[in-house]
Amino acid sequence: EAGVVQSPRYKIIEKKQPVAFWCNPISGHNTLYWYRQNLGQGPELLIRYENEEAVDDSQLPKDRFSAERLKGVDSTLKIQPAELGDSAVYLCASSKRTGGQEKLFFGSGTQLSVL
Amino acid sequence: GESVGLHLPTLSVQEGDNSIINCAYSNSASDYFIWYKQESGKGPQFIIDIRSNMDKRQGQRVTVLLNKTVKHLSLQIAATQPGDSAVYFCAETSETSGSRLTFGEGTQLTVNP
Numbered sequence: 434e435a436g437v438v439q440s441p442r443y444k445i446i447e448k449k450q451p452v453a454f455w456c457n458p459i460s461g462h463n464t465l466y467w468y469r470q471n472l473g474q475g476p477e478l479l480i481r482y483e484n485e486e487a488v489d490d491s492q493l494p495k496d497r498f499s500a501e502r503l504k505g506v507d508s509t510l511k512i513q514p515a516e517l518g519d520s521a522v523y524l525c526a527s528s529k530r531t532g533g534q535e536k537l538f539f540g541s542g543t544q545l546s547v548l
Numbered sequence: 549g550e551s552v553g554l555h556l557p558t559l560s561v562q563e564g565d566n567s568i569i570n571c572a573y574s575n576s577a578s579d580y581f582i583w584y585k586q587e588s589g590k591g592p593q594f595i596i597d598i599r600s601n602m603d604k605r606q607g608q609r610v611t612v613l614l615n616k617t618v619k620h621l622s623l624q625i626a627a628t629q630p631g632d633s634a635v636y637f638c639a640e641t642s643e644t645s646g647s648r649l650t651f652g653e654g655t656q657l658t659v660n661p
Contacts, residue, residue, distance in 0.1 A: 437591070475637050475651025476592065489648060524591050536582070537649060539591030 435459070437540035439525050445546045451513035454543045458506065458527030465502060466537065467493075467510050468524040476524055476539075482508065512545075520547045560658045567625040569655045571638035574619060578640040582649070583612060583623045587634045595623070595636075625657075633659045 438457040446452050458465050463484050468476035479498065481489040484505040493500065497516070502508040512519055522542040528535040561567050573581075579600040584592035598605045598612045598621075605612050611624040621638050635654040 474653055475639070477651070478648050481648070526591070536594050536597065538594065539584075541589065541591050 437525055437527055437538055439523075439540035439543055441543055442541065443544045443546075445548065446515055447548050448517055449514040451511065452515050452545060453512075454510045454523050454525075454545075456508045456510070456525030456540060458508070458525070459538055462527035462529050462538070463505070464528045464530060464535070465508050466526040466528075467500060467508070468526060468539075470522040470524055470542070472521075479510070479523075515545075515547045517547050520545055557653070558656045558658070560660060561628050563628060563630060563659055563661050565628055567623075567628045567632070567657060567659075569623045569625075569636050569638075569657065571621040571623075571652055572619060573621065573638070573640050573652075575640065575642060575645075575650075576619065577642040577644050578619075579643060580641050581612070581614060581621050582639045583610075583621075584637045584639060584651075585632075585634045586637065586654070592637060628657075628659050630659045630661055633657055 437459055440455050444452055465482040467479040469479055470476040478492055480487055480493045480500050482502045485502050498512055500510045522544050524539050524542040526537040526539045528537050582597045583595040585595050586592045596607045596610050596612050598614050603614055609626045613622045625632055635656050637651050637654045639649045639651045641649050
Protein backbone atom coordinates (compact mmCIF):
# COMPACT_ATOMS: atom_id res chain seq x y z
CA GLU A 434 0.00 0.00 0.00
CA ALA A 435 1.36 3.38 -0.99
CA GLY A 436 1.97 5.88 1.77
CA VAL A 437 1.18 9.57 1.85
CA VAL A 438 2.67 11.17 -1.25
CA GLN A 439 3.77 14.77 -1.35
CA SER A 440 5.28 16.94 -4.03
CA PRO A 441 7.51 18.68 -4.64
CA ARG A 442 10.19 17.44 -2.23
CA TYR A 443 12.02 20.72 -2.31
CA LYS A 444 11.07 24.24 -3.32
CA ILE A 445 13.20 27.35 -3.36
CA ILE A 446 11.50 30.67 -4.03
CA GLU A 447 12.07 34.34 -3.48
CA LYS A 448 10.02 36.17 -0.92
CA LYS A 449 6.69 37.57 -2.10
CA GLN A 450 6.35 34.75 -4.65
CA PRO A 451 3.50 32.23 -4.47
CA VAL A 452 4.08 28.54 -3.79
CA ALA A 453 1.87 25.46 -3.69
CA PHE A 454 2.26 22.01 -2.19
CA TRP A 455 0.35 18.89 -3.16
CA CYS A 456 -0.63 15.86 -1.09
CA ASN A 457 -2.18 12.51 -1.94
CA PRO A 458 -3.25 10.69 1.24
CA ILE A 459 -3.39 6.95 1.83
CA SER A 460 -6.33 5.40 0.01
CA GLY A 461 -9.38 5.19 2.25
CA HIS A 462 -8.14 7.79 4.72
CA ASN A 463 -10.85 10.37 5.18
CA THR A 464 -8.92 12.74 7.41
CA LEU A 465 -6.07 14.81 6.03
CA TYR A 466 -3.74 17.13 7.91
CA TRP A 467 -1.21 19.78 6.95
CA TYR A 468 1.56 20.40 9.45
CA ARG A 469 4.48 22.80 9.43
CA GLN A 470 7.78 21.77 10.96
CA ASN A 471 10.47 24.30 11.74
CA LEU A 472 14.05 23.14 12.07
CA GLY A 473 14.64 21.24 15.30
CA GLN A 474 11.03 21.38 16.37
CA GLY A 475 8.01 19.14 16.31
CA PRO A 476 5.33 19.53 13.66
CA GLU A 477 2.54 22.04 14.27
CA LEU A 478 -0.93 21.61 12.83
CA LEU A 479 -2.05 24.10 10.19
CA ILE A 480 -5.31 22.58 9.05
CA ARG A 481 -7.31 19.36 9.32
CA TYR A 482 -9.85 18.07 6.81
CA GLU A 483 -12.55 15.51 7.30
CA ASN A 484 -13.35 14.50 3.73
CA GLU A 485 -13.63 17.84 1.92
CA GLU A 486 -14.51 19.91 4.98
CA ALA A 487 -11.89 21.91 6.87
CA VAL A 488 -12.83 21.17 10.48
CA ASP A 489 -9.84 22.78 12.21
CA ASP A 490 -8.08 25.69 10.54
CA SER A 491 -7.62 27.81 13.63
CA GLN A 492 -3.84 27.78 13.29
CA LEU A 493 -3.72 28.53 9.57
CA PRO A 494 -2.46 32.09 8.85
CA LYS A 495 -5.36 32.94 6.61
CA ASP A 496 -3.96 36.21 5.35
CA ARG A 497 -1.47 34.33 3.19
CA PHE A 498 -2.18 30.61 3.51
CA SER A 499 -4.99 28.72 1.86
CA ALA A 500 -5.81 25.07 1.41
CA GLU A 501 -8.32 23.00 -0.44
CA ARG A 502 -9.45 19.40 -0.71
CA LEU A 503 -12.14 19.66 -3.33
CA LYS A 504 -13.02 16.00 -3.84
CA GLY A 505 -12.10 14.79 -0.42
CA VAL A 506 -8.93 13.06 -1.58
CA ASP A 507 -5.95 15.11 -2.78
CA SER A 508 -5.17 18.41 -1.15
CA THR A 509 -3.15 21.51 -1.95
CA LEU A 510 -1.68 24.06 0.41
CA LYS A 511 -0.81 27.48 -0.96
CA ILE A 512 1.15 30.42 0.35
CA GLN A 513 0.79 33.79 -1.34
CA PRO A 514 2.90 35.78 -0.89
CA ALA A 515 5.65 33.81 0.82
CA GLU A 516 7.73 35.42 3.55
CA LEU A 517 11.19 34.56 4.84
CA GLY A 518 9.68 33.09 8.00
CA ASP A 519 7.71 30.56 5.98
CA SER A 520 10.86 28.53 5.38
CA ALA A 521 10.09 25.14 6.92
CA VAL A 522 9.09 21.58 6.06
CA TYR A 523 5.42 21.23 5.21
CA LEU A 524 4.11 17.81 6.11
CA CYS A 525 0.92 16.16 5.02
CA ALA A 526 -0.59 13.35 7.06
CA SER A 527 -3.69 11.22 6.85
CA SER A 528 -5.73 8.93 9.07
CA LYS A 529 -8.77 6.75 8.59
CA ARG A 530 -11.01 8.90 10.74
CA THR A 531 -10.87 11.61 13.29
CA GLY A 532 -12.02 11.82 16.88
CA GLY A 533 -8.80 11.28 18.74
CA GLN A 534 -6.70 8.16 19.26
CA GLU A 535 -6.01 7.87 15.58
CA LYS A 536 -2.66 6.95 14.09
CA LEU A 537 -1.43 9.60 11.69
CA PHE A 538 0.68 8.56 8.74
CA PHE A 539 2.98 11.26 7.39
CA GLY A 540 4.44 11.96 3.99
CA SER A 541 8.07 12.92 3.51
CA GLY A 542 7.22 16.59 3.37
CA THR A 543 8.08 19.53 1.16
CA GLN A 544 11.10 21.51 2.28
CA LEU A 545 10.48 25.17 1.47
CA SER A 546 13.26 27.73 1.40
CA VAL A 547 12.25 31.36 0.98
CA LEU A 548 15.13 33.62 -0.04
CA GLY B 549 -0.83 26.97 26.88
CA GLU B 550 -0.60 23.24 27.22
CA SER B 551 2.59 21.75 25.88
CA VAL B 552 4.45 18.55 25.44
CA GLY B 553 8.20 18.66 25.89
CA LEU B 554 11.26 16.48 26.20
CA HIS B 555 13.82 16.49 28.97
CA LEU B 556 16.92 15.90 26.83
CA PRO B 557 17.52 17.22 23.35
CA THR B 558 20.27 14.68 22.51
CA LEU B 559 21.10 11.14 23.51
CA SER B 560 24.15 9.16 22.45
CA VAL B 561 24.39 5.41 23.09
CA GLN B 562 26.56 2.48 22.06
CA GLU B 563 25.18 -0.11 19.71
CA GLY B 564 23.58 -2.91 21.68
CA ASP B 565 22.79 -0.76 24.70
CA ASN B 566 19.27 0.08 25.76
CA SER B 567 18.01 3.62 25.16
CA ILE B 568 15.51 5.58 27.19
CA ILE B 569 13.93 8.73 25.83
CA ASN B 570 11.80 10.80 28.17
CA CYS B 571 8.91 13.15 27.65
CA ALA B 572 6.90 15.38 29.97
CA TYR B 573 3.45 16.65 29.18
CA SER B 574 1.36 19.27 30.91
CA ASN B 575 -2.20 18.61 29.79
CA SER B 576 -3.84 16.45 32.46
CA ALA B 577 -6.67 15.75 30.01
CA SER B 578 -4.33 14.03 27.53
CA ASP B 579 -5.61 10.52 26.88
CA TYR B 580 -3.61 9.25 23.95
CA PHE B 581 0.12 9.35 23.42
CA ILE B 582 2.26 8.43 20.44
CA TRP B 583 5.96 8.11 19.82
CA TYR B 584 7.22 9.01 16.37
CA LYS B 585 10.63 8.45 14.81
CA GLN B 586 11.85 10.91 12.22
CA GLU B 587 14.87 10.21 10.09
CA SER B 588 16.60 12.95 8.17
CA GLY B 589 14.61 14.05 5.15
CA LYS B 590 11.59 11.95 6.04
CA GLY B 591 8.28 12.48 7.76
CA PRO B 592 7.58 11.21 11.27
CA GLN B 593 7.03 7.47 11.39
CA PHE B 594 4.69 5.90 13.94
CA ILE B 595 6.48 3.71 16.48
CA ILE B 596 4.09 2.91 19.29
CA ASP B 597 1.10 4.39 21.05
CA ILE B 598 -0.53 4.12 24.45
CA ARG B 599 -3.87 5.12 25.86
CA SER B 600 -4.25 6.77 29.22
CA ASN B 601 -5.89 3.69 30.74
CA MET B 602 -2.61 1.83 30.37
CA ASP B 603 0.75 2.15 32.13
CA LYS B 604 2.90 0.13 29.77
CA ARG B 605 2.81 -1.15 26.26
CA GLN B 606 5.37 -3.23 24.43
CA GLY B 607 6.22 -3.55 20.80
CA GLN B 608 9.08 -5.05 18.92
CA ARG B 609 12.19 -3.87 20.80
CA VAL B 610 10.27 -0.85 22.09
CA THR B 611 8.34 -0.22 25.28
CA VAL B 612 6.37 2.86 26.23
CA LEU B 613 5.74 3.68 29.86
CA LEU B 614 3.14 6.17 31.00
CA ASN B 615 3.07 7.74 34.46
CA LYS B 616 -0.05 9.87 34.64
CA THR B 617 0.66 10.96 38.20
CA VAL B 618 3.72 12.94 37.17
CA LYS B 619 2.66 13.39 33.54
CA HIS B 620 5.66 11.55 32.20
CA LEU B 621 6.11 9.32 29.19
CA SER B 622 9.17 7.31 28.20
CA LEU B 623 10.27 5.27 25.22
CA GLN B 624 12.64 2.39 25.82
CA ILE B 625 14.50 0.87 22.90
CA ALA B 626 16.17 -2.46 23.57
CA ALA B 627 19.46 -3.43 21.93
CA THR B 628 19.74 -0.13 20.10
CA GLN B 629 20.97 -0.40 16.52
CA PRO B 630 22.55 2.18 14.21
CA GLY B 631 19.30 2.25 12.26
CA ASP B 632 17.59 3.61 15.35
CA SER B 633 19.50 6.87 14.99
CA ALA B 634 16.87 9.54 14.41
CA VAL B 635 14.88 12.25 16.14
CA TYR B 636 12.17 10.91 18.41
CA PHE B 637 9.03 12.88 19.18
CA CYS B 638 6.34 12.24 21.70
CA ALA B 639 2.91 13.55 20.86
CA GLU B 640 -0.36 13.73 22.71
CA THR B 641 -3.97 14.41 22.08
CA SER B 642 -7.13 14.60 24.13
CA GLU B 643 -10.86 14.70 23.58
CA THR B 644 -10.81 18.40 24.37
CA SER B 645 -8.40 19.03 21.51
CA GLY B 646 -10.22 16.81 19.03
CA SER B 647 -7.64 15.25 16.76
CA ARG B 648 -5.08 17.97 17.23
CA LEU B 649 -1.87 16.11 17.88
CA THR B 650 0.60 18.18 19.92
CA PHE B 651 4.24 17.31 19.43
CA GLY B 652 7.17 17.86 21.72
CA GLU B 653 10.46 19.28 20.51
CA GLY B 654 12.21 15.98 19.81
CA THR B 655 15.27 14.09 21.05
CA GLN B 656 18.13 13.30 18.70
CA LEU B 657 19.27 9.72 19.30
CA THR B 658 22.71 8.82 17.99
CA VAL B 659 23.82 5.19 18.07
CA ASN B 660 27.57 4.69 17.94
CA PRO B 661 28.82 1.43 16.37
